Structure formats: C-alpha cells, structure tokens
Amino acid sequence: MKTVFITGVKREMGLGNALVKKYLSEGYTVFASARDVEQEHLAKLKSEWGDMLHLIPMDLTKIEDVKSAVKAVHEISPTLDIFISNATAASSHGNKPIDDGMDIEDTLNTFDVNALGFIRLVQQFLNSDMLKDGSSAVAISSEAGSMGDCWRDDTIDYGMAKAALNFASVTLQRRLGKRGIRVLSIHPGWVQTRPAPPKANLSPDESAAFIYETIASPPPFNEKGNTGVYMNYDGSEKVF
Ligand SMILES: NC(=O)c1ccc[n+]([C@@H]2O[C@H](COP(=O)([O-])OP(=O)(O)OC[C@H]3O[C@@H](n4cnc5c(N)ncnc54)[C@H](OP(=O)(O)O)[C@@H]3O)[C@@H](O)[C@H]2O)c1
Numbered sequence: 095m096k097t098v099f100i101t102g103v104k105r106e107m108g109l110g111n112a113l114v115k116k117y118l119s120e121g122y123t124v125f126a127s128a129r130d131v132e133q134e135h136l137a138k139l140k141s142e143w144g145d146m147l148h149l150i151p152m153d154l155t156k157i158e159d160v161k162s163a164v165k166a167v168h169e170i171s172p173t174l175d176i177f178i179s180n181a182t183a184a185s186s187h188g189n190k191p192i193d194d195g196m197d198i199e200d201t202l203n204t205f206d207v208n209a210l211g212f213i214r215l216v217q218q219f220l221n222s223d224m225l226k227d228g229s230s231a232v233a234i235s236s237e238a239g240s241m242g243d244c245w246r247d248d249t250i251d252y253g254m255a256k257a258a259l260n261f262a263s264v265t266l267q268r269r270l271g272k273r274g275i276r277v278l279s280i281h282p283g284w285v286q287t288r289p290a291p292p293k294a295n296l297s298p299d300e301s302a303a304f305i306y307e308t309i310a311s312p313p314p315f316n317e318k319g320n321t322g323v324y325m326n327y328d329g330s331e332k333v334f
Contacts, residue, residue: 096122097171099219101154101211102181104128106135107288109234110180112298116306118143122175125167127152154181154211155203164218174224176309179215179259180234183207188251201251208255213262220270227274230309231266233259235279235324242333260334264323267315278312279324280305281332296327304328 098117103110103126114126118139123146126136131149140147148170152163167174188201212233219225237243239256246253263279270277282301284294296304304327313329315322324332 095171096120097125097174098122098176098178099125099127099150099167099174099215100178100180101127101152101215102179103136104130104133105288106133107286107298108180109282109285109287109298109301111135112302113178113180113305114139114147116299116302117176118146120306122146123171124148125150125170125174127154127163128181129153154214155206157214160214160218164215164222164224168222168224172224173226174219174229176230176232177215177219177225178232178234178305178309179212181207181211182234182252185251189249191248192250194248196248196250201254204251205255205258208252209258209262212259213266216266216270225270225273225275229274230276230278230312231270232277232305232309233263233279234305235259235263235281237281237332240281240324240332240334257334260324264320264334267323268317271315271317276312276315277323278309280308281324281326283327301327 100113117124125148127150131151150163152159183204185200185204187197190196216231236256238253239260260279267277283296284291285296285301286294308329313322
C-alpha cells in the first residue's frame with residue numbers, strides 16, 4: 095500500500111483537494127486532513143474511493159489534534175510514504191504594510207499554520223516511526239518565501255512564514271536525509287485557487303500533476319549548496 099497524508103483539503107477549488115484526487119488516481123491510499131472534513135466534495139470523493147480515502151479532522155496548530163491524527167493514521171498504516179503540508183493561513187491585518195495598519199500580533203497564526211504546522215507533523219510522524227528510508231516530507235511553500243525573489247512591500251506575515259518553512263525544510267533535509275527521508279519545499283506556481291492570484295496560470299489539477307512528478311523524481315540534494323530542497327512545481331531550482 096502506497097500512502098500519502100495531505101493537509102488543508104477543505105476547499106474544493108484548493109490545491110489540497112487537487113492533490114488528493116491526483117494521488118487517489120495514482121493508486122495511493124490518501125489520508126486527507128482539514129479542520130472540518132464534513133464537506134460535500136470530500137463526501138463525494140469518499141463514496142467514490144471508499145477505503146482508499148481516509149478523512150482526518152485536525153487543527154494543525156493544536157498538538158493534541160496532531161497527535162490524535164497521527165495515531166489514527168498509524169492504526170491504518172504503520173508507515174507513510176509521503177507527507178504533504180499544504181495548509182495555509184493568511185491574516186486580515188498581519189499582511190498590511192508596516193506603516194499602514196499592520197497588526198503584528200495577527201501574524202502569529204499565519205506563522206503557526208504555515209511554518210510550525212509542517213515541523214509539528216514531521217516530528218509526530220518521526221515519534222511514531224512512520225517516516226522511513228524512501229519517505230518524503232513535502233512543504234508547499236511559495237515564491238513569497240524567497241528572499242532572492244521577493245518583490246512585495248507588504249504581506250510580511252506570509253513571506254516570513256514561508257521563508258521559515260524553507261529554512262526548516264533545508265535543515266530537516268540535512269538531518270533526515272541521513273535516514274533516507276527526502277525533504278522538499280515546493281512553490282506550486284500561480285494557481286487558480288479561489289480567489290485566483292492575479293498572475294495565476296495553472297489550474298489546481300495542473301499544479302498537482304507537476305507536484306506529483308516532482309515528488310516522485312526530485313532533483314538531487316547538494317548539501318554544500320543547499321540545492322535540491324526549495325524548488326518550483328516542475329522541479330526547477332528556486333533561490334532561497
Ligand atoms: N494559490 C496560489 O497561487 C499559491 C501560490 C503560492 C503558494 N501557494 C500555497 O499553496 C498551498 C495551497 O494553496 P490554496 O490556495 O489551495 O490554499 P487554501 O485552500 O486557501 O488553504 C488550504 C487550507 O488550509 C486550511 N487551514 C488553515 N488553518 C488551518 C489549521 N489551523 N489547521 C488545519 N488546516 C488549516 C484552510 O482551512 P480552513 O478553511 O478551515 O481555514 C484551507 O482550506 C498553500 O500552502 C499556499 O500557501 C499557493
């Protein structure tokens with residue numbers, strides 16, 4: 095049984111749901127997680143895919159929720175081939191310009207969901223000995239987290255959170271790579287999720303298909319240059 099655990103699957107038009115559909119179609123048993131899994135599109139998928147799809151309720155900012163979710167997965171599968179941290183959160187005032195209404199306290203949830211959510215899950219999967227030689231831990235990142243590429247003069251909250259996620263990914267790769275676990279941080283492209291970013295040129299299904307291939311055949315990790323960790327959906331390198 096090939097297994098994947100994906101967070102942030104609540105929205106039908108979101109990338110998380112597209113990843114769920116892609117992995118199901120490729121024969122994976124999928125653990126699909128959201129704070130609220132009582133969604134019509136998830137019920138429809140469940141009726142189509144039966145035991146290949148497990149809906150796991152979890153708020154990934156709450157450690158007890160995370161532990162319960164990992165325990166529930168472990169009871170079905172003692173190992174996990176792929177973990178994809180896709181959930182994201184934006185704040186309503188934490189994303190404002192620093193001199194025009196930014197509420198710094200309002201950034202904490204963005205950081206918690208995007209950056210800490212990833213390592214919180216990875217740690218619990220490791221504690222349960224579920225990530226093995228050949229497993230992958232994948233963070234869905236953003237170009238917003240690249241200091242080399244950044245162009246915004248606001249949205250510090252999201253950019254900082256994704257930059258922290260990228261840092262976590264490269265650090266985890268150096269540590270967990272020794273066990274044969276592959277860590278990736280992937281910018282999914284500009285994806286037509288709702289509301290679509292102005293430059294969006296990929297459908298969620300197209301982005302999910304690229305991400306599937308990149309996870310299956312990632313570029314080689316170069317420890318000296320820290321390359322092969324942070325990349326575009328198609329596997330091309332991004333600068334930190
Ligand atoms: N769309 C793009 O062009 C683009 C570009 C660059 C990067 N990305 C990244 O791609 C990923 C997917 O993007 P998307 O637009 O498809 O995302 P999304 O559907 O807007 O967000 C994913 C889900 O995260 C969930 N979430 C928020 N807080 C949570 C928590 N505490 N616990 C569990 N789940 C929580 C949300 O559920 P609730 O509804 O319950 O809040 C939401 O359904 C994200 O990581 C995003 O940063 C997207």
